[in-house]
Amino acid sequence: MYILKKLIVLSFFTFAIMHVAVAQLPKEIQHIKFDDLGWEKLADKLYRKYVFGEQGMLALFKMDKGAKVPLHQHSNEQTTYITKGSVKVTMQGRDYIVKAGEVLVIPGNIPHQFECLEDGTLDIDFFAPPRRDWIDGTASYFGNQEVGKKELDVVAQLDVRPGDVAVSAEGRVFSTIHPLGSQQLQLVEIVDGRAVPYPNLNMQKNGAKASDATFDAMLGLIFDKQNRLWVVDMGLEFGKTRLWAFDIQHNKVIEKITLPTSIAPKGTFAQDVTIDEKNGWAYLADIADPGIIALNLKTKKATRFGKHFSLNAEEKDMIIDGKVVHFGGKPARVAIDPITLSADRETLFYGAMNGTGWYSIPTKVLRELNSTQLASDQVIKVGDKPFSDGALTDSEGNHYFTNLQEHAITKMDKEGNLSHIIQDENKLLWPDNVYQGPDDWMYISINQLNTTPAFTGGKDRGVAPYFIYRFKK
Structure with missing residues (x-):
C-alpha cells in the first residue's frame, strides 16, 4: 500500500x-x-x-x-x-x-x-x-485534547546523531552516539547542552580500530533502580557483544561483560537492553538473528529465545513522509527492537520495529529457559503498536512508543487504547527512543536515522543539528 x-x-x-x-x-x-x-x-x-x-x-x-x-x-x-x-x-x-x-x-x-x-x-x-x-490539530471542543499541545524543550542540539537517551534519578542526561552516524564518540553525558565524552575521552573509539579497552558500537542504554547506567555495545567491528555498567557517582566502569559467542556470535545486532536488578538479569534484543538474549549478571551465562513469529518483522512497508524506507538496499524489515520490563520485573514486553504487535513473556520463563516451545507457549499479544524504534513501560503499566511513521510518541494505556501524547512532523524526525526521567519529564532522541547511508544506500542525507528533547508527561 x-x-x-x-x-x-x-x-x-x-x-x-x-x-x-x-x-x-x-x-x-x-x-x-x-x-x-x-x-x-x-x-x-x-x-x-x-x-x-x-x-x-x-x-x-x-x-x-x-x-x-x-x-x-x-x-x-x-x-x-x-x-x-x-x-x-x-x-x-x-x-x-x-x-x-x-x-x-x-x-x-x-x-x-x-x-x-x-x-x-x-x-x-x-x-x-x-x-x-x-x-x-486546532479543534478545541474536546477541551483542547488534540495532539501537539505539549511543548518540546531542547536538552541538546548536536552535530552528530544521538542513539538512545537515558536519565538518572537526579536528572543527569546520558546518550549513546549512534554507530550508523559516527565512529568518533560512543557514549556522552549532556552537560549544559553539550555532549561530553563519558566517562572520558580515552574510552571512546575516536575512529581507531576497535579494541577490548575501548567502546565500539554503543546503542541501547538504561538506568536500573539502583541508579547504575547500563549500556549495550554491539561490537559491530570488534566482533563481540559487551554489556557495560557505570557507577555515575564515581564515573567509573563497574561491569564489562562479554557475551559468549555461542549466544551472541559476530554479526549480532543487540541494539536494545533492559535490566532486572531484582533477579540479577539483563535482556537484550537482537535484530540480526531475531531473538531475546537473557544474561545472568551473576554467573555471566546467557541463553537465547528465538524462532518465534513475534520476534520477526512483519511484511509491511515502513512509509515516512510518503516514501518507503529501505534498509540494506531493500524495503526495511527490522525485527525485534524495543524491549521493556514491567515495574515488578516479572514481565518482558517487546515488539519488532517493522511490526504492529506488542508482546509479553514472563521473565521467569526466560530465566529458566530450557525449551523454545515451552517459552513460545507463554508469549501473549498485549496489543497493537506503531512502527517504533524505542519504547518504555511506566510504573502504572502504560506503554509509550516512538512512532516513526507519524513523527509522534504514542501511548498504549492499560486497556490497550492508543493515542498520541505528542506529535510534530517538523521536529520528531525519527524519534529513536523515549525515556522517562524524574519529575515526569519524557526525553526523546531525534537522529533522522532513515537518512543515514545504511538506509539510503548512498550518501548521508541527514541535516544537522540533531536533537534531544524533553516534554512533560
Missing part, C-alpha cells in the same frame, strides 16, 4: 496510532486500506479514524452509550450515516434521534452536539470540504 506524504495528519495508522501524519498531495490517487488505520481516542467511549482528499473527508466513529461530542460548529457540511446503534443530535433547539440506516445532513455553521444512545454504535461522517481543524 502506497501512502502519500500527509495523507492523514491526525488519524491512526497500522492498528495502533492516534493521528496519521502522512502528507497528502492534492489530486493524487490514494489507495488506502481503511481497516489498517488505528483508532484515535477523542473522549471516554468515543473513537475515530479518518481519511481525506482535496475536497472531502471520510470519518468513522465508534462509540458506546453515553459518549458525547460537545456543542460545536464548523463551516463544513456534514453528512452523518449511522450504520449501527443510534445517536441523539441536538441543534437549533431540537433533538434528532438518528438510528441505524438513517442519514442526517448538517449544513455548515450550525451549532450541534452528539450523544450516543447505544453501545457499539458506528457512525460514518462525510465532510465537505475536509476539516482543517482536525488536520491542523
Whole structure:
C-alpha cells in the first residue's frame, strides 16, 4: 500500500496510532486500506479514524452509550450515516434521534452536539470540504485534547546523531552516539547542552580500530533502580557483544561483560537492553538473528529465545513522509527492537520495529529457559503498536512508543487504547527512543536515522543539528 506524504495528519495508522501524519498531495490517487488505520481516542467511549482528499473527508466513529461530542460548529457540511446503534443530535433547539440506516445532513455553521444512545454504535461522517481543524490539530471542543499541545524543550542540539537517551534519578542526561552516524564518540553525558565524552575521552573509539579497552558500537542504554547506567555495545567491528555498567557517582566502569559467542556470535545486532536488578538479569534484543538474549549478571551465562513469529518483522512497508524506507538496499524489515520490563520485573514486553504487535513473556520463563516451545507457549499479544524504534513501560503499566511513521510518541494505556501524547512532523524526525526521567519529564532522541547511508544506500542525507528533547508527561 502506497501512502502519500500527509495523507492523514491526525488519524491512526497500522492498528495502533492516534493521528496519521502522512502528507497528502492534492489530486493524487490514494489507495488506502481503511481497516489498517488505528483508532484515535477523542473522549471516554468515543473513537475515530479518518481519511481525506482535496475536497472531502471520510470519518468513522465508534462509540458506546453515553459518549458525547460537545456543542460545536464548523463551516463544513456534514453528512452523518449511522450504520449501527443510534445517536441523539441536538441543534437549533431540537433533538434528532438518528438510528441505524438513517442519514442526517448538517449544513455548515450550525451549532450541534452528539450523544450516543447505544453501545457499539458506528457512525460514518462525510465532510465537505475536509476539516482543517482536525488536520491542523486546532479543534478545541474536546477541551483542547488534540495532539501537539505539549511543548518540546531542547536538552541538546548536536552535530552528530544521538542513539538512545537515558536519565538518572537526579536528572543527569546520558546518550549513546549512534554507530550508523559516527565512529568518533560512543557514549556522552549532556552537560549544559553539550555532549561530553563519558566517562572520558580515552574510552571512546575516536575512529581507531576497535579494541577490548575501548567502546565500539554503543546503542541501547538504561538506568536500573539502583541508579547504575547500563549500556549495550554491539561490537559491530570488534566482533563481540559487551554489556557495560557505570557507577555515575564515581564515573567509573563497574561491569564489562562479554557475551559468549555461542549466544551472541559476530554479526549480532543487540541494539536494545533492559535490566532486572531484582533477579540479577539483563535482556537484550537482537535484530540480526531475531531473538531475546537473557544474561545472568551473576554467573555471566546467557541463553537465547528465538524462532518465534513475534520476534520477526512483519511484511509491511515502513512509509515516512510518503516514501518507503529501505534498509540494506531493500524495503526495511527490522525485527525485534524495543524491549521493556514491567515495574515488578516479572514481565518482558517487546515488539519488532517493522511490526504492529506488542508482546509479553514472563521473565521467569526466560530465566529458566530450557525449551523454545515451552517459552513460545507463554508469549501473549498485549496489543497493537506503531512502527517504533524505542519504547518504555511506566510504573502504572502504560506503554509509550516512538512512532516513526507519524513523527509522534504514542501511548498504549492499560486497556490497550492508543493515542498520541505528542506529535510534530517538523521536529520528531525519527524519534529513536523515549525515556522517562524524574519529575515526569519524557526525553526523546531525534537522529533522522532513515537518512543515514545504511538506509539510503548512498550518501548521508541527514541535516544537522540533531536533537534531544524533553516534554512533560
